Amino acid sequence: MTKTSVTLLALAAALALSACGKQDAPHAAAEGEADAHAASSSAGLPAGNAENGRKLANEGINGGASCVSCHGADGNAPIIETYPKIGGQYADYIAHSLQAYRGGTRAGGNADIMASQAKTLTDQQIADIAAYFGGVQGKLRDLHNLD
Amino acid sequence: MKRLLPTAASLALVLAAFAVTAQDAAAPATEPAPAATDATTAAPVADAQAAAAPAEAAAVIGDATRGKGLTYTCRGCHGIEGYKNAYPSYKVPKIGGQSQAYLNAALTEYRNGNRKHPTMQAQAQSFSEQDIADIAAYLSSLK
Numbered sequence: 001m002t003k004t005s006v007t008l009l010a011l012a013a014a015l016a017l018s019a020c021g022k023q024d025a026p027h028a029a030a031e032g033e034a035d036a037h038a039a040s041s042s043a044g045l046p047a048g049n050a051e052n053g054r055k056l057a058n059e060g061i062n063g064g065a066s067c068v069s070c071h072g073a074d075g076n077a078p079i080i081e082t083y084p085k086i087g088g089q090y091a092d093y094i095a096h097s098l099q100a101y102r103g104g105t106r107a108g109g110n111a112d113i114m115a116s117q118a119k120t121l122t123d124q125q126i127a128d129i130a131a132y133f134g135g136v137q138g139k140l141r142d143l144h145n146l147d
Numbered sequence: 148m149k150r151l152l153p154t155a156a157s158l159a160l161v162l163a164a165f166a167v168t169a170q171d172a173a174a175p176a177t178e179p180a181p182a183a184t185d186a187t188t189a190a191p192v193a194d195a196q197a198a199a200a201p202a203e204a205a206a207v208i209g210d211a212t213r214g215k216g217l218t219y220t221c222r223g224c225h226g227i228e229g230y231k232n233a234y235p236s237y238k239v240p241k242i243g244g245q246s247q248a249y250l251n252a253a254l255t256e257y258r259n260g261n262r263k264h265p266t267m268q269a270q271a272q273s274f275s276e277q278d279i280a281d282i283a284a285y286l287s288s289l290k
Contacts, residue, residue, distance in 0.1 A: 081248035090229075090238035108261030109252040140241035141289060143218065143226035 045095055045123050048131025057132055062120040067129065074136040082110060088138020095130035102126070207276050209247065209284025217282050220270065243289035250283035 057067040057075070067086075071078050075087035086094060100106035101118035121129075224230060224239045231238050242250065256262035257271035258279070274282070 078246055078249075081246050082252055084246055084249040085244065089241055092237040093240040096237040106262060108256030108259065109249075111261075138241075139244045139290075141243035142228050142230075142241050143222045143243055143286075143289075144228055146222070146226070146243075146289070 045099075045127040045130075048091065048095075048127035048129075048134075050128070050131040050135050053128035053130070053132025056125055056129055061117075061125060061129075064117055064120065067133075074138070075133045076136075076139050085139055086133045087136045088140050089133060091130040091134025094133050095126050098126045098129065207280040209251075209280035209282075211281070211284040211288050214281035214283070214285030217274075217278055218285055221282075221286075224266070242286050245287060247283045247287035250286055251279055254279040254282065 060066040060069075067075065070080070070083055071086050075089075076085055078085060097106065097114075098118050098121060101111060101114040102121055104115060106114075118126075221242070224232075225242050227239075229238055253262065254271045254274065255276075257264065257267045258274065260268060262268075271279070
């Protein structure tokens with residue numbers, strides 16, 4: 001790739017991003033972290049109801065399997081090593097993942113299993129499930145404060 | 148709002164540069180070890196290996212001590228509490244304490260290109276199977 005085309009690519013990307021910025025900026029910069037989290041996720045979902053999410057996660061969804069039947073109680077004890085822990089994971093990351101599974105944009109690994117689970121979910125159900133798992137005490141952590 | 152535009156522009160430049168670097172880095176590697184996408188046309192054996200990658204990667208024994216050294220780069224994004232990706236704007240997931248086999252599969256899928264994320268694909272393509280096993284061993288050991 002030549003330097004000129006790299007520059008052009010970068011400029012195009014910059015323009016595209018600035019255009020997106022006009023739409024995304026209001027809610028991205030709107031409230032504090034906690035408010036933004038609860039009110040409307042950046043994924044464009046409605047506000048999540050954690051209590052409703054707890055029911056969905058434990059009782060099964062739209063006639064399908066429950067989340068905890070594979071991810072364990074509170075999402076902290078997956079029944080198979082290749083299944084992730086989801087308890088305490090960031091709610092908007094969980095919501096993003098479920099949207100990607102539902103939309104077929106996440107492939108590989110166990111994606112087929114999750115795609116079949118997620119395809120019947122409504123936006124509200126995704127928001128609720130994400131709010132629930134995002135709020136429970138989990139075993140996951142960021143990589144801050146490591147020696 | 149006005150401040151966001153220059154930030155977005157610089158981010159785009161960084162991302163573009165990143166993409167170019169990743170391409171350059173990937174190019175020499177295609178000769179000794181064909182990338183997963185090339186493997187489909189190049190050799191049926193390599194294709195089969197790519198398909199079985201998650202299970203196969205799990206067979207490599209991870210060295211958590213070596214993995215620790217490899218994860219310093221990860222901290223740039225995964226080491227800041229509540230850090231958000233530029234776009235789409237969701238938080239970078241917590242990966243410390245995650246299931247070892249899941250981490251192994253996730254990195255392998257990014258490397259194969261089955262799972263999409265520009266930064267993660269670029270990172271994963273720089274890792275060997277052993278690197279991935281070591282990283283998964285270290286990250287899953289964190290409490």
